[in-house]
Amino acid sequence: MKTTSHMVEKEIDDRAVLVSLVTQKQKKNELLAEYSLQELVKLAETAGVLVLETMTQNKETKDSKWFIGKGKVEELRLRLEELGGNTAIFDQELSGAQVRNLEAALDVKIIDRTQLILDIFAQRAKTREGIIQVELAQLSYLLPRLSGQGKNLSRLGGGIGTRGPGESKLETDRRHIRGRIDELKAQLEEVVRHRTLHRERRKKTGVFQVALVGYTNAGKSTLLKQLTQADVYIENQLFATLDPTSRTMELPGGKEIVLTDTVGFIQNLPHDLVASFRATLEEANEADLILHVVDSSTDMRNEQMRVVEEVLEELGAHQKEQLTLFNKIDVCSQEEREMISAEGEFLKISAYNQEDLERLRHVIQEKLMGESREFRIPADKGDIISLMYRIGDVLETEVDGEDMVFKVRVNKDDYVKLAYQLIAYDQQAQQELQDHEGESY
The missing domain is CATH 3.30.70.240 (Alpha-Beta Plaits)
Known part of the structure; x- marks a missing residue:
C-alpha cells in the first residue's frame, strides 16, 4: 500500500480516501498508473474534496464483487474510520453491483473516476447548453447502475434533483430517467441546429475558425486571453473552463478570425461525456485550423498528446490541419526545451511572451491565408x-x-x-x- 497525506485545515463536507487498482496488465506501465492516481487527487481537490490518503492495490485482475478484493476492502474500512473519512473515491469505473457491495461494507459514499469528472462538469457548467450536456451525461451513466446507487443518487446535483430514488421505486425512476434523457436529447438537438446555422452563416461571410484543443490545464484559456484580450476565467485547476468561448482575433494583415477555446481533455474521459459534449467538441471538427496546446512542462506530455489525438479521432477531426503548440516553455530548462518535438509542424511558446504570440499570429495567418x-x-x-x-x-x-x-x-x-x-x-x-x-x- 502506498499512502500520501493531503491534509488541509478547513471544513469540507467530503473527506475521502482515494483508491487505485493496478492489475497485471496495467503494471507494465506503472508510471502511467501512478500519474493517473496523482490526477485523481487533483480531480478530487478540484471537486472540493479533502483528500485524506491515497491507497494502491496490486492485483492480477479486478474482483467482480469487491473490485479490490475483500481483504483490501476491510483495510480501507479501517483507514476510513481512523482518518474520519466519509467517502471512498476509486480511480477506475465501478459497476452498479460493486458500488452496492462497497457501500454496504464501508458505510460511506462510493464514487468512481467517471462520477467525479461528471461532478466537476456539473459545478462548472454555466450556459444552457453546458447544463443540458452535463445532465445528459450524468443520467446516461446513472441509468444502467441505478440499482447500485443507494446513497450516491442524492449527490447528483443537476442530475435528477436532490433526492435519492430508493430501491423500491427503481422502475418508476428508470422510466423517469429515460423520459428525461429523451427530453434532454431533443433540447440538445435544437442547440445543435442553432449552432449549425451559426456555422453556416460564418462560412458564408468567409470568417475563418480556429479551435484551441488540448489536455485540461494545458493553458488554452490563457492563450485565448493573451491572443484576443478576452475576459475569460483562468485558474490553475482541472476543467477551469467548461463552456466553449469564442472571441475574434486580428491577424497581422488586419483580417479577423474566430478563435474558440474548447473543453479540456483528460485520461479516461467518460464516453457519455464525449457523446453529450459532441456538439461543443465539434467546434474542432468545423475549424479551419486546430491549435493543439500542450503543457511542455509535464513529463506526461506525450501521453497527454496521445489522449487528445484519440478524442480528436473519435470526433473525426484528426485529419484536420493542426499546429502543435508546446506551451509553458518558459518553465522548462534549456535541456528540456531541446528534447521537445512532435510530428508535423510545431511551435515552442509561452502564452506570456509577446514575441512568441506575434510569431504564432504570423504562422496562423500563413496557414489560413x-x-x-x-x-x-x-x-x-x-x-x-x-x-x-x-x-x-x-x-x-x-x-x-x-x-x-x-x-x-x-x-x-x-x-x-x-x-x-x-x-x-x-x-x-x-x-x-x-x-x-x-x-x-
Missing part, C-alpha cells in the same frame, strides 16, 4: 471584387485601364472558389483551373 496571388478583374465587377475582399486578404490594388489588379493572399480552397468566378476574365485563372486536380496551387 496561404500565398499571395495577383488577379485582374474588370473594375465594374463589384460582386467579384466584394468576394475577393471577403475570402482573401487584399494586400495591394492598382488600376490598369478598365481593369483592377489585386494582390491577394488566399488559401488553396478559397483560391479555387475565387478562380471559378474569375475564369471569364483572368487567363491565369483559366489555365490553373484546367491544371487543378486537387493539388496545391
Whole structure:
C-alpha cells in the first residue's frame, strides 16, 4: 500500500480516501498508473474534496464483487474510520453491483473516476447548453447502475434533483430517467441546429475558425486571453473552463478570425461525456485550423498528446490541419526545451511572451491565408471584387485601364472558389483551373 497525506485545515463536507487498482496488465506501465492516481487527487481537490490518503492495490485482475478484493476492502474500512473519512473515491469505473457491495461494507459514499469528472462538469457548467450536456451525461451513466446507487443518487446535483430514488421505486425512476434523457436529447438537438446555422452563416461571410484543443490545464484559456484580450476565467485547476468561448482575433494583415477555446481533455474521459459534449467538441471538427496546446512542462506530455489525438479521432477531426503548440516553455530548462518535438509542424511558446504570440499570429495567418496571388478583374465587377475582399486578404490594388489588379493572399480552397468566378476574365485563372486536380496551387 502506498499512502500520501493531503491534509488541509478547513471544513469540507467530503473527506475521502482515494483508491487505485493496478492489475497485471496495467503494471507494465506503472508510471502511467501512478500519474493517473496523482490526477485523481487533483480531480478530487478540484471537486472540493479533502483528500485524506491515497491507497494502491496490486492485483492480477479486478474482483467482480469487491473490485479490490475483500481483504483490501476491510483495510480501507479501517483507514476510513481512523482518518474520519466519509467517502471512498476509486480511480477506475465501478459497476452498479460493486458500488452496492462497497457501500454496504464501508458505510460511506462510493464514487468512481467517471462520477467525479461528471461532478466537476456539473459545478462548472454555466450556459444552457453546458447544463443540458452535463445532465445528459450524468443520467446516461446513472441509468444502467441505478440499482447500485443507494446513497450516491442524492449527490447528483443537476442530475435528477436532490433526492435519492430508493430501491423500491427503481422502475418508476428508470422510466423517469429515460423520459428525461429523451427530453434532454431533443433540447440538445435544437442547440445543435442553432449552432449549425451559426456555422453556416460564418462560412458564408468567409470568417475563418480556429479551435484551441488540448489536455485540461494545458493553458488554452490563457492563450485565448493573451491572443484576443478576452475576459475569460483562468485558474490553475482541472476543467477551469467548461463552456466553449469564442472571441475574434486580428491577424497581422488586419483580417479577423474566430478563435474558440474548447473543453479540456483528460485520461479516461467518460464516453457519455464525449457523446453529450459532441456538439461543443465539434467546434474542432468545423475549424479551419486546430491549435493543439500542450503543457511542455509535464513529463506526461506525450501521453497527454496521445489522449487528445484519440478524442480528436473519435470526433473525426484528426485529419484536420493542426499546429502543435508546446506551451509553458518558459518553465522548462534549456535541456528540456531541446528534447521537445512532435510530428508535423510545431511551435515552442509561452502564452506570456509577446514575441512568441506575434510569431504564432504570423504562422496562423500563413496557414489560413496561404500565398499571395495577383488577379485582374474588370473594375465594374463589384460582386467579384466584394468576394475577393471577403475570402482573401487584399494586400495591394492598382488600376490598369478598365481593369483592377489585386494582390491577394488566399488559401488553396478559397483560391479555387475565387478562380471559378474569375475564369471569364483572368487567363491565369483559366489555365490553373484546367491544371487543378486537387493539388496545391
